Amino acid sequence: MWGSYCDGVLEKRAPYRQAHLDGLNAQKEAGTLITIGPTKDIKMVFxxxxxxxxxxxxxxxxxxxxxxxxxxTEYEIREWIQAL
Structure with missing residues (x-):
């Protein structure tokens, strides 16, 4: 999954951050989420x-x-085939 963040993400995410992290942790524990995080410039999420x-x-x-x-603000999903 590739997605984009809104402008001013660091300030705007604050009220939702803990619920967001809790949900991601639950997905990780269930084995559905392998990894997720922002690009270094905090413009996109992968x-x-x-x-x-x-x-x-x-x-x-x-x-x-x-x-x-x-x-x-937007996202796209691409099926990926692990070659190695």
Whole structure:
């Protein structure tokens, strides 16, 4: 998953950050989320999920407080094949 952050993300995310992190930790514990994080310039987010299908990942992204409150402004999912 590649996504974009809103302008002023560091200030705007504050009210939603703990709920966001709690949800990500639950996904990680369930084995669905492999890793996620921002680019160094905090303009984009990148995540790797291990899910049955794209719809499962969309549901996870769209239930995240960052998506629901406009911190993530857009996203796209690309199926990835691990070569090595």
């Amino acid at each position: 995540g790797i999920y291990d899910a049955e299908d794209e719809d499962t990942v969309r549901k996870l992204v769209e239930s995240d407080p960052y998506w629901q409150n406009g911190i993530w």
